[in-house]
Amino acid sequence: MKKYNMPLLLGSVVLLILLLIMLFPDLFANQSPYNIQHLRFVHENGVLDIQRAPFKPDEDYWLGSDHLGRDIYSYMIYGTRLTITLGLLIALFEFIIAVPLGLIGGFGNNVVKIVIEKCNTLFSAIPALLIAIIVLNLDFFAGQDKFYSIASFVVVLTLVGWARMGVLVLERVKGILTMPFIKGEVAIGKSNVSIAIENVLPHLAPELIVLFFMEVARSLTLLMQLGIFAIFVGNLGLISDASAGVPINLDISFEPEWASMLSTSRALLTTAPWAVLYPALAFFISVLGFNLFGEGLRLRGRERFFSQKTTIKGLLGFFALILILNLFNHKDYSVGYAEIPSLPQSVFIGTESSQKTAHFIAERMHTLGIMPLEDSGYIIPYDLDQTAMLTHQSMALSTKNQTIILEPNIDFAFLSTDDISETAQIYDARKLDLFTMHAPHEFDQKFVLIEKKYYSEHALASFIKKIETNSAAKGVLLVSESDTQIANLTVQTGDGNRIPIIEINQKTAEKFISNENAVLTVEAKTESLQYDGFNVVGILPGSDPYIGEEAIVVGLGYNYLNQSGEDVFKFNINLMEAICGLSENRRSVIFVFLDGTLTKWQHGIHALTEDFPYSSQDLQVYLDLTGLKQASFGKIEFSADQAPITRQFAWSLARQVEDQLVKSGLEISYLSAIFTDGSYFFPEHQAYNAMFWNRGVPSIIMGTLDPEDTAIDVEMLGRILLKSISDNNY
Template sequence: MNNNSNKFNTERKLNSSDQFNKTFKSIKSKVTSYKNPNVLFILGTIIILAIVFIILFPEKLTSQNPYSIEGIKSAIQSNGTLAIKGAPFSPSKENLLGTDSLGRDILSIIVYGTSFTVEICFFVVLGRFLIALPLGIAAGVGNSFSNSAINLFNVIFSTVPSLLISIMILKIAFFTNLFKAQSLIAFVVVLTAVGWSKLAGIIRERVQSILAQPFVTGEKAIGKSNFKIIMENVLPHFSPELTVLFFMEMALALSMLMQLGFFGLYVGNIRVVQNSDSNALVNISYEPEWASMLSSSINSFKTAPWTVLSPAAAFFISIFGFNLFGEGLRKKLQSKNSMFIVNFRNILTLKLISKKTLKYAGSLAIIILALFTTFTVRSSNNKKAITAEASALTNWEGENQVLIGSNEASHTADYLKAVLEKTGFKPLGKDYIQAYNVGNLYSINSYKFKVTSSNTTETLALGKDFSLENCTNYFLSGNLVFSENLDIFNIKDFSRFDGSFVALDEKIYSKEAIKNFSEKLQKSSKSLGIIDIISDAEKLPEVTYGSASSSPFIYLTRTASLKLKKDSQITLDIKTTTLSDTGKNVIGVLPGNNPKTSKEAILISVGYNYLDYDKESALKRIKMAIELAYKLNNKDSKLQRTIIIAFWDGNKVDKYSGERYYCANPLYLLENTVLNLDLTNIDTKGDTLRFNTELAPVSRYFAWAFNHELQTNLKNHGIKISTAGNNVLTQNLDVNKDPQAVLYTKGVPTIIAMPSEAKSLTKKTTVNDNFVDILVNTITENKY
């Protein structure tokens, strides 16, 4: 008994001694590690965590918009003189790192560009590993094809530097003109292609050295297959170096991007603008990205060094951080007490997956799924609530026909005023309604237009066969003067046209000549009116109202003109109603929240006059504008710029256009209106949109960039865009005559929605379903 007891005590002492030694060694190891900290790993970790924080929370570091442009700054000096400075602006309290040549805040571009720049490098490194890892391992175990491929590419890129090859490829016009998504793919493919072989060579050499180790020879001796040896021996022993290589490759990819930036190559949209002052070419970078900052500012180093030093510093710190982290990680993973290889092997062989692990993983997955579902449902319910409230505001049947000065127009204006007030828009001026005088107007109630010849009578239809330039009560009957040989320029006796209608063909006479002859005819004779036979390509003017005229000016289609004979008798009977002499624009404003850009305004306008046959489309356009107003005021993000919603009266006839009146009597400074988006003619029946963007050129950078972003968003959401030329949405129009272009003549860049050339009815109004949300997101994301 005593012997057993002594033996037990002796074993307990030994166990206690072993436990003490282990504890002592552990404490000693920790103390030693504290005395010799892994400085490289600590500094690298700090830099990489900072990069991750910037990517996740850019708004915490800057309140500036990286797309905002500020071309000039003005200030009153102490001596009372006005000082005006042009971009780039030097560092200040407002712009800590200064601005670039377009007046954009450099700090905000660097902050928001971090995500884009690191994303490019990540995909480049990922692409290299996807190619290099399998080929490098295969070459390491003796695959001849992989060996040949790696050797061939290494010889090529040893002879011609990879940087030079990248420049030669990416300088091709096809690549420089690509938009963001396509450009990103092009850069990833090119930079992956020029860098994978070197990485594959490193992997091959390391695999060969591991396979030469005695423990691998033993594994082969017991009959293990090559695949098992790779999974259980090669990859676990190579895993620390693979992890380190990933971060080192990130540094190399960043370095390559920086070098390409110095040569004017970068991901994103590139536009070259002619500077009329210095006659020099200037690169404009659309997206916030570090390499593009270097490219566009390299020529400004002497005059504005901060434009170059800031992105260069961002590159340097990031490259330095990834290199530090990689080297520090190498030291940490290769230390004696590192369990990385063991854990990696356990993961590959699924040894870490126990019931307990699955239980915790399942619980975590359920929690994440519940949180995601709650967030999604809440977001979806919030969106549905906003959409439902917007739909309630647009639950309006409208009038059968709305013409300027009519009771229907007055009722519509009052309704739009009430709706703007409910959406949260404020009146622009004293009231939502901007009234203006249009004189005495008449609207056609009933009509008869008969052509009688050789005992046959033909009846012509208003809007289909003919229309009137002006209208009042007419009852006119007389003969027709219709001759192709009539010399209208040298007539001395106009009395020959008394009591007759005169028909003139635009195939023979110009429209201007016919107009001039009509004026002379009214002054010098008692003729009944002029009939203008329009050209085949021209449409009848949509005129069912106008001012009084002593004799009518009648537009006739070429098809209807075939009913006219030289002996025809014309009878025109028009009965009209007198309209009000007041037009009513309805305008609301939603102020912006950014002190720097809130004075700039985006004007979104739509005409609210329509005829009975166009009621459905017109009401959809009006309701789209109402929904847009409501959603803009209920969007979570704050508006950077002021938004103006305008409903124009008189949009059917240029002479009484409410847009023309607003242009002559603006309620908001036109020089501060950076864009006019006119939706009066937007197509609501097809699944294709067409815009005129000639009036938003690249020289008006904000409008041009907004147009680009809107195009991109529309295409990404499946809405077809009818284009002409090199991705330019355009349809020719006469700037001096088209009422929708009147604001452009006063300096306001304009984008005009146009009717589609051919309507596709395969879908039931894609535009009305999606366009409003896309436009709201384009405005509130403010990426221009």
């Protein structure tokens, strides 16, 4: 009748359950731990009731929710991995330090011996908890990202706790060394190192293993205590309300973790006790589990002796398990370029190529399982009435001696024109006060030269109108801000009466100015665009019953003029496919392929935002990738200004993308934005403002700059984007 080793049995059961939860949280949790829901509508007995977080335990929230509306049960399930791993790591590192040092000290090295003993005295006199609180509260540790936060925790708590183990090991080693066979080993000439490894360790091992589990239990207890003081991994340290002059911290963690629940719920103990008690219970059960297991091992170890081999095997197997756990998260985020045969050389809005490509995209969406949003299908056309394609453009400057021919789309670009052919002199109006045009007749029969950078779009538009109405100018020349390339292929047409507006670059402007009496000849022919603009829109439905309605929107372009742009298009297609392939698409993803991204006013987003086919409330974020124009480029243009922290999902996605960009060492150029009306506005890129200002959807903008430089590949961005989206979805 064998008596069962109860502690070992119970302990193993608990640890096994914990292990399963750590490996397969999806099986246990019924919700995503990240869903923040402050208000909830409950339909009960025909009565509509509004509830405010924290929610009581009921059939949806099995253990209730915290004050942000996050489900306690799911949060605990997902948090198991991080919390238990922390406990294990701390115990592990304590041992890694304590065992070798204890061995060295036990063999007679006095220096080490004294170090161990002094450290022990120090850290037992001052409670480990206090030291940990003080150290981890330093600014250095606030708001660190996941890896560094975990590392700091482990390092600090290890340093605080190792000496306890050290003294124990020291004593044991000394004891073992007094055993008679040690002398025998010395007599046959064994060195201290081999004696330590072959003789001392196997005697220590059983006890150390038992101690290890006890130590894990102890570390978890310490973590729990620290959690109450709001010291936990990944504390964002946000300030929720500083209006009273005293910042009130909003201690939330971006990763599920048990200790954080205790801190956020301290205040809720009386009002929502479930938010505190259940996490505490989780800690309690885990600590109990580890302690029981250790105790059980000790009871068992009395009967058997661990040989060296089984010890090492056991330890290795155990740590291999932990490694596997963490490697489980490793995923492949490569995107690559899609293989699309027979793509047109260039795709431009309003032409046949755009129509064909739009159909191609719609087909691709269909194969990927993306559904159309409108009944009419994926393709949403829009009017292009006021737009025409330039079939011919030329500009030449004639002086007495020579005629300089200027290059279209390099030296100049038509912004707006009808069919014209004009020759006239240039009037340099750069230093004039254009707001009050005293003598507009001075512009008659001349091209008016205006410096663009001093004025807003709005101002410029009003000048041009004034010039049109009050003078007989032949046209307006706008000097662009920088030496960037200016290019434009479509122009806004008028009703035959408008004067041409031409953008020129600095160099050209200089030529004009330096040749005083030169004469400018300008020609242009236009042709209306054949087709409408085509936006292709589709939705990949989300899998989660609760948050599946929420969606992230990904905006991509499909217009291009050269091979580099074609590569970007291939990349975009693959990106769409890769996003569909992500395993945890709880929320829906809306893919929007916009037409006219190469033009200013015909950009598809304007038409789309006038009547977006999805409820804006459910749109969590708009990831605007229409700025990706080259496959290889020098800088990344980025802005998260339109994803403020109050829009948590968008904000955390933007944070992740930015962090990754910075980490990968890519050069970032931040879009200049103006803060107005409580939000940010991009003065130079109307298209970027559309979603945020028209629909209230927070936007993250990314684009490519410096096409001459080929340091960065758009592929790299793909990786970063996929990882960020995946991580943010969790």
